[in-house]
Amino acid sequence: MRYQYKLDGVDHDWSAPTESRSINYARLAAGTYQFQVRAINQDGTITPQMASFQFRILPPIWQRWWFLALAALLIGLITYALYRQRLGRLLELERVRTRLATDLHDDIGANLSLIAMLSEVSRGQIQNGDSRLKEWLATIANTSRDTVDSMSDIVWAVNPSRDHLRDLTRRMRRFADDIFAARDIELDFRAAETERDVKLGADLRREVFLIFKETINNIARHSACTNASVDLRFESGWLSLTMSDNGKGIGAVPADDGHGLNSMRTRAEKRGGSLDVVSDGKGTRVFLASAGRSSRAAQCLTTRRYSGPPR
Numbered sequence: 001m002r003y004q005y006k007l008d009g010v011d012h013d014w015s016a017p018t019e020s021r022s023i024n025y026a027r028l029a030a031g032t033y034q035f036q037v038r039a040i041n042q043d044g045t046i047t048p049q050m051a052s053f054q055f056r057i058l059p060p061i062w063q064r065w066w067f068l069a070l071a072a073l074l075i076g077l078i079t080y081a082l083y084r085q086r087l088g089r090l091l092e093l094e095r096v097r098t099r100l101a102t103d104l105h106d107d108i109g110a111n112l113s114l115i116a117m118l119s120e121v122s123r124g125q126i127q128n129g130d131s132r133l134k135e136w137l138a139t140i141a142n143t144s145r146d147t148v149d150s151m152s153d154i155v156w157a158v159n160p161s162r163d164h165l166r167d168l169t170r171r172m173r174r175f176a177d178d179i180f181a182a183r184d185i186e187l188d189f190r191a192a193e194t195e196r197d198v199k200l201g202a203d204l205r206r207e208v209f210l211i212f213k214e215t216i217n218n219i220a221r222h223s224a225c226t227n228a229s230v231d232l233r234f235e236s237g238w239l240s241l242t243m244s245d246n247g248k249g250i251g252a253v254p255a256d257d258g259h260g261l262n263s264m265r266t267r268a269e270k271r272g273g274s275l276d277v278v279s280d281g282k283g284t285r286v287f288l289a290s291a292g293r294s295s296r297a298a299q300c301l302t303t304r305r306y307s308g309p310p311r
Contacts (some may be wrong), residue, residue, distance in 0.1 A: 004046075008034045030059035048181050059120060094160040097202070112151065116144035134218055153213075157206040165198035165234055168205050172212055179220045188229040198234055206240065207267045215243050223247025 002017040007025060010033070017040050040052035061067055119141035156162055156171060169191045180187045219228055225247030231241045 001041060003037055003039055005035065005037045008036070021085070028057055030057050030063070032056045097158045099161045100158050112144045112148045113278060116141045116148070119144065153209070157202060157209070160202075163200055163205065165200055165239070168200060168209060169232060171209065172230070172232065175213060176216050179216050180228060183220050185220065185225060186227045188227070189232075190230065191232040192234055200239075208239065209269065211264050211267055212241065212243070219243070219245045219247065223249075252261075 002019055003021065004014040005011075005023055006014050009031065010025065010028070031052065033056070034052055034054045036052045039047045058064075078125050117278075119137045122137050123288055156167075162168075173189050173191070174186055176189060219225060223244035223245045228245040229243070231240075231242040
């Protein structure tokens, strides 16, 4: 007697006749199979009835549906836990920033304002006293007022409710109006639509405002201009700021000349940018571009200062 066999799904046709009564299949994939065998006698006649055996190979544990479902559920729970943990840290940071801004405004700000007021009152009460005492009191009052202004900038920078482009625009406009109005400089302030809820990081918002503040002070004090313009735009995730004047210019300024320029250069470099100063006596123009998103990706900041009429 000889035999022929076929495994459905693996063998395409019956095997060659063999006298062996065993067969091995290696590396069968998971699934259901039917093994068939038929006999051949000495005359070469094939038996009309064939034997069959059906069996199933289970997939490995890591390929079974319940294991995949549990793994997906576990990954989802871990992701959710990490998200909740990060959200908790962000909320705690915002609470710290809010508390810091409140404490600075309510406690330190009130005390500094009181010092400035008492210094002014004391100086007014001195009739024929020591002139040096008047100077000291005046210095105390001026220093207190300057400190109050600086503290106001710090409070604004750390306040999480001000992390929006519209808040930056309003503060910049208010600051430029106050500085230029006192010096009879006409200001043209143009800003793109700020009704969108554009979120800005606290560090980026602070650096942009401080560079803007330093530039406005330089224009007001040193340019002798009559017109100045500010153009603030937010396009395709980038914040661009252009400031220009029609003053006398600042001439060639060495890289190590002036604390204000060094400070602006440092702030620009912190954002991966640069600060160049060029002027030929026909005015000054400052261009600032920065990635406006608050993501943790690198935020490029480029600042250039060069001559040219305001636009």
